[in-house]
Amino acid sequence: MTSKNNPDAHEDDSLGVLDEAASLDTTALGVLGQTAQVSVSLPNSEDDDDFVDDSVVDGEIPSDLTSIVIELPADQVDEQIDEKTQDEDDTEIDDPSVAAAADEVVVGVIDVAPEEEPVDTVDPVDSVDEVDADDADEVVDEPAIVEPTIAEQAVAAPAVAAPAPAPQTLTSKRFGEQMGQASRETADLLTSDRLLNPSQLSKPEPEGTWSHLLYALSGRRINIGDGKRARERKELTARIAGQLSGGARFVPVLSRKGGVGKTTITALLGMALADARDDRVIAVDANPDRGTLADRIVRTNDKSVRDLVRIRDEVKGYHDVSAIVARDSTRLDVLASDSDPRIAEAFSDADYRDVAGVAAHYYSLVLTDTGTGIVHSVMGATLDLADQIVIVSGLSVDEARLASETLTWLETNGYEAQARGAIIVLNQSTPGSPLVRLNELEAHFRTRAKNVIRMPYDTQIAGGGAIVFANLQPETRQAARELAALLVEGMRAKAA
The missing domain is CATH 3.40.50.300 (P-loop containing nucleotide triphosphate hydrolases)
Structure with a gap:
């Protein structure tokens, strides 16, 4: 709420209780009994990604949701109330019930308009300037606003909480159903060349005159593999031994x-x-x-x-x-x-x-x-x-x-x-x-x-x-x- 004597205070003051919600427009701030109530209008733009905030609502916001209850620590509310009261020229909070409520959790109610019916936002500066300190006292003394109390609304309306997701039934599927029959592999594809790591396998004793001589002279430490003729002979053996189904x-x-x-x-x-x-x-x-x-x-x-x-x-x-x-x-x-x-x-x-x-x-x-x-x-x-x-x-x-x-x-x-x-x-x-x-x-x-x-x-x-x-x-x-x-x-x- 801006002061009449200080019109520029609106630009420097923090947003109070909703300091984190930069995309919200505050239309009124009042102290009612033992609670602090803030009415906020949310922007109706479909391009505003700030509407979905995990710190405000856990999960998706239902389409029929009209208000959101935010519980804030008492010390933060006390600090915000002190800052707001200092900026007011003639407004002071003398009610001891308000000070007593500062030691408890303060509940704020934010009215959220449904997506089907856009809400006409009101300029917070103009609306606040029209309310003087005397009018604020009359608003506080109006009993119709505080009936029923915020605490009773929070207890009586648990529907504002995000609905729990419906439990999903997990069913096992066969490998063929998940990957498709074309992606299934047969057992003959599990070959030693595919599964075994060559770096961890010891090479067999090489065949060939020079390969075997070097292997023997090095104390079986140097294995350069088979000679050319030995490789050709083994390749030919593999061709002859091919599987016949x-x-x-x-x-x-x-x-x-x-x-x-x-x-x-x-x-x-x-x-x-x-x-x-x-x-x-x-x-x-x-x-x-x-x-x-x-x-x-x-x-x-x-x-x-x-x-x-x-x-x-x-x-x-x-x-x-x-x-x-x-x-x-x-x-x-x-x-x-x-x-x-x-x-x-x-x-x-x-x-x-x-x-x-x-x-x-x-x-x-x-x-x-x-x-x-x-x-x-x-x-x-x-x-x-x-x-x-x-x-x-x-x-x-x-x-x-x-x-x-x-x-x-x-x-x-x-x-x-x-x-x-x-x-x-x-x-x-x-x-x-x-x-x-x-x-x-x-x-x-x-x-x-x-x-x-x-x-x-x-x-x-x-x-x-x-x-x-x-x-x-x-x-x-x-x-x-x-x-x-x-x-x-x-x-x-x-x-x-």
């Missing part, structure tokens, strides 16, 4: 001409697969003309494919099959053909399907060493079950031509997809340089098949005895592993 995969090895190394390629491919993979691999000799696949490994029994056909209904587990097959040092299982050519002809299409059905239960990869008769009944069942085809060609003109004609026969007899995805092996079974141009021969087959591999000459293979995979020449072993890697990658690409 689904059931067993059947891979026949074909040739239209005998003596080109079809049985040898079957043995080398099976050894390379079994040596690098964790699952089981079997090579079945389905040659009706006394096959020699079992002669390429160290045999541990004299059982044959005929024995498996005989007990096919009695097989209860892998131990029944292992009693018939022969196992190589690389863990390759070989099922030999009948040694007597007089009964080998009885091995028919139905017999091969029975053997394939048993093998599919206990092996992930089934290689088949077929005969040279491409129109034989066993060949039909072999091609029907084939997931990938390997065709072997010798390094001569007639052998290469027969291999190319094999692709033509497949394309014209319903196996066009298998012919396009086939792997051609150019096998050198004789020493010395071949008479044909290998580059021209390889270029021809690349136009008809997916991959072409060269298998070099090896004296251990040329001898005709059992093949020990670890004793092969490095070039031969590398070529066999490359063939196995291409085979696995081709089947993985079809499954994707």
Whole structure:
């Protein structure tokens, strides 16, 4: 309230009880009984962000709220009252009830206009100047204003407090409902490369001449990792050991001409697969003309494919099959053909399907060493079950031509997809340089098949005895592993 004698006092005086509310317009200040009442009009501008103040109202202001009760400490109210009374010329507070009320909490009431009905604000200077000291005493003595008391209003109207928020019910959701089915991860994504910290893992002993020498001379403190050849060998092993989803995969090895190394390629491919993979691999000799696949490994029994056909209904587990097959040092299982050519002809299409059905239960990869008769009944069942085809060609003109004609026969007899995805092996079974141009021969087959591999000459293979995979020449072993890697990658690409 400004003084008539000091018109400039309004600009220097503090706002009294509502010192913090700079955005409020005070219209009247009066001392009523034991309380101090302040009527304040709030600005109706929608752009005024000061309306929401956590120090005044905790929470949102309801739309139907018309007044706000503010409780202030008594010492602050006493100071504000003293300052206001000093500025008044003729107004003094002599009522002892007011002094007694200063020791208690003073309640101020602020009238808040609803948003729907803007309140016309009154200039506080003009309204206050029109009230003199005598009128202020008459206002204080008016009993209608103090009925009921402020304390009774505070007790009788608890609705002015901010309503408590409604409790929310928390319900658990499945991971798929929160993130969406497209964001779900499967268990195979939790790999060691993703989860393990490389800085906290100790490197294995390096492989390679110079890497291992430096590691040994430094007392195992300097580990520069594997050498180039060791890294290449491990990468190739990882390609061969790639996971194959689904059931067993059947891979026949074909040739239209005998003596080109079809049985040898079957043995080398099976050894390379079994040596690098964790699952089981079997090579079945389905040659009706006394096959020699079992002669390429160290045999541990004299059982044959005929024995498996005989007990096919009695097989209860892998131990029944292992009693018939022969196992190589690389863990390759070989099922030999009948040694007597007089009964080998009885091995028919139905017999091969029975053997394939048993093998599919206990092996992930089934290689088949077929005969040279491409129109034989066993060949039909072999091609029907084939997931990938390997065709072997010798390094001569007639052998290469027969291999190319094999692709033509497949394309014209319903196996066009298998012919396009086939792997051609150019096998050198004789020493010395071949008479044909290998580059021209390889270029021809690349136009008809997916991959072409060269298998070099090896004296251990040329001898005709059992093949020990670890004793092969490095070039031969590398070529066999490359063939196995291409085979696995081709089947993985079809499954994707």
